[in-house]
Amino acid sequence: MSSQLRAIKPMTAPDLTPATEFGPKPRAIWVAPTSLMVDGTYQRDLSERSVRLIRRTIETFRWNRYKPPIAVQMGPATLHVIDGQHTAIIAATLKIPEILIVVVGADTVDERARAFVGHNSDRIKVTPFDIYRALLASGDADAVDVDNVCRRAGVRIRHISPSSAIAEGDTAALGLVRGLVKRRGVIPARKVLQCLVRAKRAPITGAEILAADRIICEERKDIDLDALTAAIRVEGTDGLVKAIGKAKTEGRPIWRELANRWLRRIDRSHAT
Template identity: 55%
Template sequence: MTLRRIKPLTFADAAPASIAGKKPELKWVAPTDLFVDETYQRDLTDRSFRLIERIYRGFAWNRVKPPIAVDDGGKYHLIDGQHTAIAAASLGITELPCFVVEAVAQDERARAFVGHNTDRIAVSPIAIYNALRASGDPDALDVERVCKRAGVTIREYTNTSTIHVGDTKAVTIIRNMIRKRGVIKSRQILECLVKGEMAPIAAGAITAVENILADRPQVDLEALARIIRMDGEAGFAKARAKASGDRTPLWRVLQARWQRRLDQDAA
């Protein structure tokens, strides 16, 4: 286990906030005593219902984030956490930990609501994968084993990163492919791209090879890897430009391009 202690940072060009108002109080509140101000908060959408159902199915106290609310004369107006509150109420939970903060005026509450929904970083698929892997999730462990045997490294990178053959961000595509094709075929597909010296391995390239193998089960993967290697970065860039210009998925352009080269070599 690697532990990283929280340490303060300094920001040369940023003025620190003036910390105002009272500290929040932690109170146990009945979920059905919480209210949503629809003046500035969203109504429930299909996506909301799916999220509530997911919380409902997987509710656990060690996963709960306390809702944030304002005490308005004994009525608790939610600023953040209505999905959690609705799931808890649906489960028959009689008390929920709730942070009660100071925000008297409605516009102040609305600003707080915006802050809670923008001052956060979306959790990346790779971060979720790493957490699932650490928890022993079978699907995540399958992804780890397949990638290790194929020579693929799942990692975050940017345009300025040093990228190596086999690096990829496409953890979701790989997980779905393993579920659909199994570990052996998935490893063969990824090995083909590693032998093709792709750096990084794009999601579209994985799907392209997956579909080639589905359409042509007897395809020579060594020959396909050689074509991908010869096509190189320049060929990939041309495929990406064509996909953008034709408004076609990249995988479809790559599949057609590589299949055409296979046919030419076989002629």
């Protein structure tokens, strides 16, 4: 992939009143992870999801993925973690003797709680699309397979909002496409996606991917792909909307009702 480096530049925001008091500067120090404390007044216990994340990271820890925990000084020898307790737990489990932390100023419980909220809310969430692009840039084999399949099938993975201009082959169903490639392999996955692209679906929905996958890879492995493409194209968005309505009424998956509609149309055309 080509380099897309860009310099950091100040933002022009005439409608804002910039902060002028920043408080004391943070300082970076190295400490034993087991020396850090967690204040249960405003920090929750570990959830099941947190435990799963910690367990996974224990097996994959690398310094180049390390993000320093944020702590506040509470007396000469006490540091309270306000962000990054998972990292500290992982380091302690791996018996890493010292980790880099950033110490910030927050003298009262109220200030520490507000700092905790700020560190855990004033951030841009990394989306699955961001992660996929990063994996692709890193040369990750699975991401490269997905990219190759999509390119050859004519699919473009992208974020889609209500105001987006949508072209044939666009899809936001990143997780389903990745799962399709991993589960079926590159050639069957390309057949599934190519069928939907040739049917001029815009956007390609998750239900359509699941329906085409089930037909092509399980239920009708010998199906004429041109016939399936034609059926999907004729059914179009109107067929999708009707499938959604019937699926909700009868309590079945949308993809199942959609696959049934496509197959009925093919069977009727063969019967005439």
